[in-house]
Amino acid sequence: MTELGKWIAEQIRKSGPVPFAQFMEWALYHPELGYYTGERRKFGKEGDFYTSPGVNPVFAEVLADQLAEKAGLLGDEPFVLLEFGAGEGMLARDILNRWQAEHPALYARAEYRIVEISPTLRARQAELTQEHQGKVVWQTREEVTAGGAFAGAVLTNEFVDAFPVHRVVKQADGMAELYVDWDGEHFVTKTGELSTQVIGEYVDAYATAMIRGQVTEAGLAGLDWYREAVGLLRAGWIVTVDYGFDAEMLHHKSRMDGTLRGFYQHTLVDDPFAHIGEMDLTADVNFTALQQIGEQSGLETEFYGSQAKYLLQSGILQRLKDVHSADLINDPDMKRNRAIKQLIMPGGIGDHFKVLVQSRDISVL
Structure with a gap:
């Protein structure tokens, strides 16, 4: 067992079972x-998964050009691009490179x-964006909130899926929550009452079609973050790129075990208690909930x-290169074309x- 696994087992031994969301937060x-x-x-060939950037x-x-087009609607005032969870910094580097060259x-x-x-990731981000020193600022979530609303954009790529989720199961007498317990040798799950009434409200709003025995996730922390993020915009856009579905598809009866999964060395892992602290845990995003939160906030x-x-709507096919190369593997234009296809x-x-x-308060000029 990993060191973190031992630590979590000790916390549960002392204080009792915890909601899965707490276990996932620790992990x-x-x-x-x-x-x-x-x-x-974590990222790339040496990590556990690849991301689109x-x-x-x-x-x-594509994102850089789309944002540049939108930024023109805000006039000449400073444009803030705020990225949460920037990975190794590739997206930040490439957007800034594009703006510097084309905008x-x-x-x-x-x-x-x-x-x-x-x-570790902040250091890697600083390394990748060093050519744009002075343009990139690192802040805590608290510092961002304290700074007040701004004009610009909030951007995330594979971020919302990484928030801890509660797991719930439909039983004959209603909904129950899944807790994580320690039996002395293994982590096990057990059912109990909902740890917060907000879970019940989530199920009533988005997962009423669940059938008996079905497990699903309630990503309350991610929804709380989105409420906070949309409040940061005085004028501008929030752009969310992630894997997920609308609520009906996300909680459909065909997903009896929900969408929770782990990624370890590019392998899909069903057991959330494997490789604790060394494996990514993730669940699909409820885009219906995000969309409603934004619209309710104006x-x-x-x-x-x-x-x-x-x-496709943003014109990515126009970026294909007409190239005939003898080196089908290493030619940069061939790589670009393969990437677009992927x-x-x-x-x-x-x-x-x-x-x-x-978007909020955008007036087309």
């Missing part, structure tokens, strides 16, 4: 031993803010759909990943 964000706070490599800079180019006026008035809890939904649809192909990440774009 991902324990200050020294958590998956996202530790030094272990890691496929090719063309993904960031110099925006680059001159832009500030790129990053909220990142991992010291935002307008400009786009919701698959990543493939968003990229990002939009049916049945792949282009379908599973969704994009939600919402």
Whole structure:
């Protein structure tokens, strides 16, 4: 068992079973031993999973050009781009590279803010964006909130899925929550009363069609973050890229075990108690809930759909290169073309990943 696993077992032994959301919080964000706070490599070939920015800079180019077009609607005032959970910094680097090369006026008035809890990832982000020193500022979530509302955009890529989730099961007499217990040798799950009434409200709002024995997730922490994020915008956009579904599909009876899963060395892991602190834990995002939160806060939904649809509407096919190379593997234009295909192909990440774009107080000039 990992050191973090031993620590969690001791906490449960002392204080009793905990909601799965608490276990997931410890597994991902324990200050020294958590998956996202530790030094272990997470992204790319040497890590546990790939992200769209890691496929090719063309993904960031599309976002950069879309944001540049939108930024023109705000006039000449400073444009803040705030990214939560910036990974290794590839998206930040590539967006700034694109702005510097193709949108110099925006680059001159832009500030790129990053909220990142991992010291290891902050160091990697600083390394990758060093050519834009002075443009990138790292802040805590508290510092961002204290700074007040701004004009610009909030951007996330595979961020909301990493918030801890409660797990609930439909029983004959109603909903029960799944708790994590320690039996002296293994972590086990047991049912109990809902730890907060908000879970019941979530189920009533989004998961009424669950059938007996079905397990699903209630991502309350992610929804709380979204409420906070939309409140940061005085004028601008919030762009969310993540894997997930609308509420009906997310909680459909075909998903009897929910969507919780782990990723370890590019392998899908069903057991959430494996490799504790060394494995990513994640669950699909409820995009219906995010969209409703934004609209209830006065935002307008400009786009919701698959990543493939968003990229196609944004003209990604126009970025294909007409190239005939003898080196089909290493030629950069061939790599770019393959990346575009990977990002939009049916049945792949282009379908599973969704994009939600919402805006506040935008007047078209």
